[in-house]
Amino acid sequence: MKPVLYGYFRSGTTYRVRAALNYKGVDYDYEPVDLAGGAQSGEAYKRLNPQGLVPALKVDGGVLTQSPAILEWMEETWPEPALLPHEPILRARTRAFCAAIGCDIHPIQNLRILKAVKAMKDSDPDAGTEWARHWITVGFEALEQMAEPDAGAGGFLFGTGPSLAEVYLMPQMFNAERFGVDLERFPKLVAANAAAQSVPEFAAAHPSRQPDAR
Known part of the structure; x- marks a missing residue:
C-alpha cells in the first residue's frame, strides 16, 4: 500500500518526515490533521495515534508514530539515497x-x-x-x-x-x-x-x- 502521512503543514515533526519521504522518492498520500482546530484530540485520530500528536505514518503492517522512529525506519526500509553518513x-x-x-x-x-x-x-x-x-x-x-x-x-x-x-x-x-x-x-x-x-x-x-x- 502507498504510505499515508498524517500531519499538519506547520508541524516541525511532520516537516521532517515530508522532507525525508520526498528525498527518498517515496510516493505517499497526505492527510491533514488540523492542530489549530483540535483535530488531533478527536477520537478518530487518537485511534491512529493515542498520544494525539503528529505525524503518524500508515504503512503496511500498521501505523508508525514519533518522527525519530519513523525516520530511522525509513532509513532502514529505503536505504538509498542515504540520510546518514557511512562513517x-x-x-x-x-x-x-x-x-x-x-x-x-x-x-x-x-x-x-x-x-x-x-x-x-x-x-x-x-x-x-x-x-x-x-x-x-x-x-x-x-x-x-x-x-x-x-x-x-x-x-x-x-x-x-x-x-x-x-x-x-x-x-x-x-x-x-x-x-x-x-x-x-x-x-x-x-x-x-x-x-x-x-x-x-x-x-x-x-x-x-x-x-x-x-
Missing part, C-alpha cells in the same frame, strides 16, 4: 545533532507547550513567542558549535550532501524565523539551511507548499 563517527555526530533538536529544542516550543506558557503568564500574548525565541537561541548556540568541525562543501553540516541533520534543522529554522530569532549569530546553521533548501525534494516539503497551508 561511524559522522553518523554518531549527525544523530547527536538531530537529538539536540528533537529532544532539547523542539519539544519545549511546540504548540501545546506555548499554549501552557501563555496560560501561566496570565494570557500575555507575547509570552509564548519570548519563551520560544529564548530556548531556540540557547539551542542554536550549541548547534553552531556542533556543526563547526564538520561543515562540508556546499554548506551541508556533515559531509558534502544532505543528511538527517538538515532534515531536523530545516523545520527548526522555520520556527526560528517565525519567532524572530536573530539568525545572524548562526552563520553555519543559516548556510546549512540554505543548502538544504536548494535540494528540490526538501524545498517541496516547506510548510508554505503544503495543501493545508494557510
Whole structure:
C-alpha cells in the first residue's frame, strides 16, 4: 500500500518526515490533521495515534508514530539515497545533532507547550513567542558549535550532501524565523539551511507548499 502521512503543514515533526519521504522518492498520500482546530484530540485520530500528536505514518503492517522512529525506519526500509553518513563517527555526530533538536529544542516550543506558557503568564500574548525565541537561541548556540568541525562543501553540516541533520534543522529554522530569532549569530546553521533548501525534494516539503497551508 502507498504510505499515508498524517500531519499538519506547520508541524516541525511532520516537516521532517515530508522532507525525508520526498528525498527518498517515496510516493505517499497526505492527510491533514488540523492542530489549530483540535483535530488531533478527536477520537478518530487518537485511534491512529493515542498520544494525539503528529505525524503518524500508515504503512503496511500498521501505523508508525514519533518522527525519530519513523525516520530511522525509513532509513532502514529505503536505504538509498542515504540520510546518514557511512562513517561511524559522522553518523554518531549527525544523530547527536538531530537529538539536540528533537529532544532539547523542539519539544519545549511546540504548540501545546506555548499554549501552557501563555496560560501561566496570565494570557500575555507575547509570552509564548519570548519563551520560544529564548530556548531556540540557547539551542542554536550549541548547534553552531556542533556543526563547526564538520561543515562540508556546499554548506551541508556533515559531509558534502544532505543528511538527517538538515532534515531536523530545516523545520527548526522555520520556527526560528517565525519567532524572530536573530539568525545572524548562526552563520553555519543559516548556510546549512540554505543548502538544504536548494535540494528540490526538501524545498517541496516547506510548510508554505503544503495543501493545508494557510
